[in-house]
Amino acid sequence: MSxxxxxxxxxxxxxxxxxxxxxxxxxxxxxxxxxxxxxxxxRLYHRTGEVLPQAVQDELAGHDAILLxxxxxxxxxxxxxxxxxxxxxxxxxxxxVNLRPxxxxxxxxxxxxGVKAGEIDMVVVREGTEGLYVGAGGVLHKNTPAEIAxxxxxxxxxxxxxxxxxxxxxxxxxxxxxVTLVHKTNVLTHAGNLWSRAFAAVAxxxxxxxxxxxxxxxxxxxxxxxxQRFDVVVTDNLFGDILTDIxxxxxxxxxxxxxxxxxxxxxxxxxxxxxxxxxxxxAGKGIADPAAAILxxxxxxxxxxxxxxxxxxxxxxxxxxxxxxxGAPLRTAEVGDRVASAL
Amino acid sequence: MSxxxxxxxxxxxxxxxxxxxxxxxxxxxxxxxxxxxxxxxxRLYHRTGEVLPQAVQDELAGHDAILLxxxxxxxxxxxxxxxxxxxxxxxxxxxxVNLRPxxxxxxxxxxxxGVKAGEIDMVVVREGTEGLYVGAGGVLHKNTPAEIAxxxxxxxxxxxxxxxxxxxxxxxxxxxxxVTLVHKTNVLTHAGNLWSRAFAAVAxxxxxxxxxxxxxxxxxxxxxxxxQRFDVVVTDNLFGDILTDIxxxxxxxxxxxxxxxxxxxxxxxxxxxxxxxxxxxxAGKGIADPAAAILxxxxxxxxxxxxxxxxxxxxxxxxxxxxxxxGAPLRTAEVGDRVASAL
Ligand SMILES: CC(C)[C@H](C(=O)O)[C@@H](O)C(=O)O
Ligand SMILES: CC(C)[C@H](C(=O)O)[C@@H](O)C(=O)O
Numbered sequence: 001m002s003x004x005x006x007x008x009x010x011x012x013x014x015x016x017x018x019x020x021x022x023x024x025x026x027x028x029x030x031x032x033x034x035x036x037x038x039x040x041x042x043r044l045y046h047r048t049g050e051v052l053p054q055a056v057q058d059e060l061a062g063h064d065a066i067l068l069x070x071x072x073x074x075x076x077x078x079x080x081x082x083x084x085x086x087x088x089x090x091x092x093x094x095x096x097v098n099l100r101p102x103x104x105x106x107x108x109x110x111x112x113x114g115v116k117a118g119e120i121d122m123v124v125v126r127e128g129t130e131g132l133y134v135g136a137g138g139v140l141h142k143n144t145p146a147e148i149a150x151x152x153x154x155x156x157x158x159x160x161x162x163x164x165x166x167x168x169x170x171x172x173x174x175x176x177x178x179v180t181l182v183h184k185t186n187v188l189t190h191a192g193n194l195w196s197r198a199f200a201a202v203a204x205x206x207x208x209x210x211x212x213x214x215x216x217x218x219x220x221x222x223x224x225x226x227x228q229r230f231d232v233v234v235t236d237n238l239f240g241d242i243l244t245d246i247x248x249x250x251x252x253x254x255x256x257x258x259x260x261x262x263x264x265x266x267x268x269x270x271x272x273x274x275x276x277x278x279x280x281x282x283a284g285k286g287i288a289d290p291a292a293a294i295l296x297x298x299x300x301x302x303x304x305x306x307x308x309x310x311x312x313x314x315x316x317x318x319x320x321x322x323x324x325x326x327g328a329p330l331r332t333a334e335v336g337d338r339v340a341s342a343l
Numbered sequence: 344m345s346x347x348x349x350x351x352x353x354x355x356x357x358x359x360x361x362x363x364x365x366x367x368x369x370x371x372x373x374x375x376x377x378x379x380x381x382x383x384x385x386r387l388y389h390r391t392g393e394v395l396p397q398a399v400q401d402e403l404a405g406h407d408a409i410l411l412x413x414x415x416x417x418x419x420x421x422x423x424x425x426x427x428x429x430x431x432x433x434x435x436x437x438x439x440v441n442l443r444p445x446x447x448x449x450x451x452x453x454x455x456x457g458v459k460a461g462e463i464d465m466v467v468v469r470e471g472t473e474g475l476y477v478g479a480g481g482v483l484h485k486n487t488p489a490e491i492a493x494x495x496x497x498x499x500x501x502x503x504x505x506x507x508x509x510x511x512x513x514x515x516x517x518x519x520x521x522v523t524l525v526h527k528t529n530v531l532t533h534a535g536n537l538w539s540r541a542f543a544a545v546a547x548x549x550x551x552x553x554x555x556x557x558x559x560x561x562x563x564x565x566x567x568x569x570x571q572r573f574d575v576v577v578t579d580n581l582f583g584d585i586l587t588d589i590x591x592x593x594x595x596x597x598x599x600x601x602x603x604x605x606x607x608x609x610x611x612x613x614x615x616x617x618x619x620x621x622x623x624x625x626a627g628k629g630i631a632d633p634a635a636a637i638l639x640x641x642x643x644x645x646x647x648x649x650x651x652x653x654x655x656x657x658x659x660x661x662x663x664x665x666x667x668x669x670g671a672p673l674r675t676a677e678v679g680d681r682v683a684s685a686l
Contacts, residue, residue: 072529079532087530111567113456132496137533147500149537153475157490184581186415187430189422190480194492217588224567224592225454238527242585245560249567 002034004304007063007269012041012081013278014332015069017286018293021336022067025294025316028340029309030301036063040085041278042073051084057092060269065300068273069293073280083135086271090128093268095261096159097166098128098240099299100275102227102247105256107322112224112250120251122230123174125167126240128261130159131191133237155191155236161198166264167234168206178231179203180212182219182239195236220246227251248275256321258295262303272300286332291317294339316342345377347647350406350612355384355424356621357675358412360629361636364679365410368637368659371683372652373644379406383428384621385416394427400435403612408643411616412636416623426478429614433471436611438604439502440509441471441580442642443587443618445570450665451595455567463594465573466517468510469583471604473502474534476580498534498579504541509607510577511549521574522546523555525562525582538579563589570594591618599664601638605646615643629675634660637682659685 008023010016026033038056045051060066066089071081089095104110104120136152164181171179181199185192196213203211214222216239222229223246235243248257257275274292282288294317302310316339324330351366353359369376381399388394403409409432414424432438447453447463479495507524514522524542528535539556546554557565559582565572566589578586591600600618617635625631637660645653659682667673 078528078535079530082529083532111456112454133530135532137496137531139533139537141500143540145500147537149498149533151496151498151531151534153480153494153496155492155494157484157488184584185421186425187422187476187581187584188480188494189426189478190482190492191494192421194482194490197486217584220563220585221588221592221597224589225596238530241527241530241560242563245564246567246589249564253568254564 003030003032004065005034005036005063006300007060007066008035008037009040009066010037010069011071011278012073013070013280013283014288015041015071015278017069017283017288017332018274018290019067019069021290021332021339022293022297024336024340025313025343026297026301028343029312030306041071041081042076045076045081051081052088057088060089061093063269064304066269066271067297067300068271070274070276070278072278087133089271090261093270094129094263095268095270096127096129096163097262097264098126098237099260099262100124100126100240100244100247101258102244102251103256104251105318105321107324108252108256110250110252112227115227115250120227122227122233122247123170124233124235124240124244124247125163125170126235126244127159127163127237130155131237153188153191155194157194157198160195161202164199164202164234165205167232168202168209171209171232172206174231176231177209178212179209180214180219180230180233182214182216182233182235182243184216184239185213186215191236199234216242219243223247223250244275254292255289256291256295258292258299260296260299260303270300270303272296272303287330288332289330290332290335291321294336312343313339346373346375347408348377348379348406349643350403350409351378351380352383352409353380353412354414354621355416356413356623356626357631358384358414358621360412360626360631360675361617361633362410362412364633364675364682365636365640367679367683368656368686369640369644371686372655373649384414384424385419388419388424394424395431403432404436406612407647408612409614410640410643411614413617413619413621415621430476432614433604436613437472437606438611438613439470439472439506440605440607441469441583442603442605443467443469443583443590444601445587445590445594446599447594448599448661448664450661450667451599453593453595455570455593458570458593463570465570465576465590466513467576467578467583467587467590468506468513469578469587470502470506470580473498474580496531496534498537500537500541503538504545507542507545507577508548510575511545511552514552514575515549517574519574520552521555522552523557523562523573523576525557525559525576525578525586527559527582528556529558534579542577559585562586566590566593587618597635598632599634599638601635601642603639603642603646613643613646615639615646630673631675632673633675633678634664637679655686656682
């Protein structure tokens with residue numbers, strides 16, 4: 001009997017190279033996983049014009065989790081693969097908790113002066129199924145001077161409340177027990193008001209968790225001037241997209257940035273993927289850093305309830321990264337081997 | 344005869360303290376300006392329930408420019424003063440170019456290690472009259488589990504093209520002649536496509552200006568990892584709000600961040616204000632740094648065609664800041680005096 005069924009979508013560019021290492025590491029801590037590899041991304045799109053065939057999506061639905069590498073290639077117009085694959089999985093599989101931990105690991109250097117390893121340790125809980133990502137919008141009078149284009153942000157009490165509750169539950173399990181709501185209530189008054197009221201209501205259920213509110217512009221500034229202040233951050237889909245990239249930048253870049261698009265009820269599979277892109281410029285050279293993909297595999301293990309295995313993988317990645325000689329060239333497979341053999 | 348008519352809206356908190364210094368400095372380089380002070384902000388709102396009476400707005404319209412301190416107080420619910428005053432001026436006075444230069448000045452320190460004074464020198468040209476700031480949106484079934492709230496981003500070819508053209512014209516006058524468009528074309532496909540096509544069309548009019556496109560998440564990361572790469576950035580209202588706060592953070596905080604909400608045709612008055620807020624915690628103590636307000640006055644002078652005066656004020660502020668002893672206490676009025684007497 002298989003211990004878990006994992007669909008692997010390597011995707012484009014360095015995606016397949018880094019997921020191969022993540023698989024290797026999962027096998028080292030959890031033997032007996034069943035994998036199915038799916039060839040999705042730019043190649044499939046160019047060959048067939050399809051991004052995510054319904055039959056493939058139905059098969060993916062039968063897995064416990066999806067391990068994803070990276071999707072995207074300059075040869076495909078913007079939006080096609082993103083909307084057709086990444087966002088389709090997030091929406092159709094109701095992956096409403098987009099989880100993005102950011103930590104300044106020993107051995108990595110923050111571009112911020114005076115910030116030391118261990119000082120930054122936050123998790124951004126980004127809403128994954130609503131907001132400006134829903135694709136509501138359109139264009140009128142295209143290519144004329146009268147053209148208008150719209151984008152609509154849709155926010156439901158249902159959708160907002162559940163992700164806020166998830167953030168509070170996570171904060172409750174952490175040392176500092178602090179949640180920051182980030183929005184732009186002074187301009188986006190309708191959505192901001194809904195988020196604020198839902199936040200206050202959920203906060204009342206968690207008396208041990210302290211809370212704070214920041215506008216997205218101020219929060220972006222604090223990410224640079226004082227990232228140490230953040231513990232758990234909960235925010236909407238677009239603000240979360242931006243904030244997590246700043247958080248990745250101040251913790252030394254996207255080399256260590258892991259993410260999960262999670263359906264907490266496990267009614268549908270959750271997707272785990274590094275925050276970095278497909279990096280076509282270095283694809284095929286075997287020099288991509290698989291650390292973020294392996295850390296994403298750790299989030300996957302945690303989601304499957306394999307807490308001990310998840311912790312061990314995370315620690316092994318941290319140790320491998322800390323042991324790297326500064327400036328030394330990196331081989332994708334060797335990093336995977338070192339992490340796997342340490343386990 | 345007066346050389347210019349300037350409306351002064353000190354506003355809340357430290358706002359009135361810093362605009363007083365900006366006035367002092369304007370007088371030192373350009374004697375004969377006519378000022379009218381308007382008492383707007385939280386006080387007026389609490390006294391009368393009004394934010395910007397129509398009669399006041401009509402009077403403001405008769406000025407060449409508005410010098411604004413800061414608006415906002417915790418005693419007023421979010422959005423009321425922002426929408427009722429700041430945004431109303433931007434929209435009603437068609438201030439479609441929201442201008443935000445960011446420079447790492449000598450004497451200021453970037454939180455980024457290894458970045459030296461002079462290396463960061465960019466201007467963000469943020470659209471000021473469209474996007475998610477238009478206030479289109481609403482709420483249904485408020486305070487029930489079925490509640491939804493929406494926010495709509497409206498983008499017109501007219502509005503997008505004119506601000507992009509302004510950005511290119513500015514880039515054309517700068518040394519590096521480079522414009523970066525920032526958007527999120529892979530998710531906000533409708534608005535993103537409009538922005539991209541308008542950008543390409545305007546770029547064709549400026550063959551000497553080089554161009555680049557970045558997604559907002561990537562641009563936010565680059566603001567931290569490599570802010571030196573930016574020259575002119577053009578972007579939408581909300582992305583500009585976020586990016587300029589990151590730009591301020593990496594150039595040492597909002598102490599030096601000036602802004603102008605500009606109607607380039609001068610059909611309506613433009614507003615010039617520091618990016619910082621009303622800072623109620625230090626209000627009335629005479630310790631707020633007026634540098635950003637004085638630099639905003641320099642943008643005002645430039646807008647009025649007083650290029651030489653603008654340059655001299657900017658240089659005097661830079662010299663004053665460079666001369667500060669690190670950690671020494673700062674007196675608002677003394678900074679204004681030192682800058683004014685240097686002129
Ligand atoms: C590729 C893109 C659609 C995606 C997003 O905007 O969510 C990416 O930036 C991310 O953060 O996962
Ligand atoms: C106060 C607020 C409405 C305003 C904005 O969002 O534009 C401010 O943040 C700014 O950047 O000028």
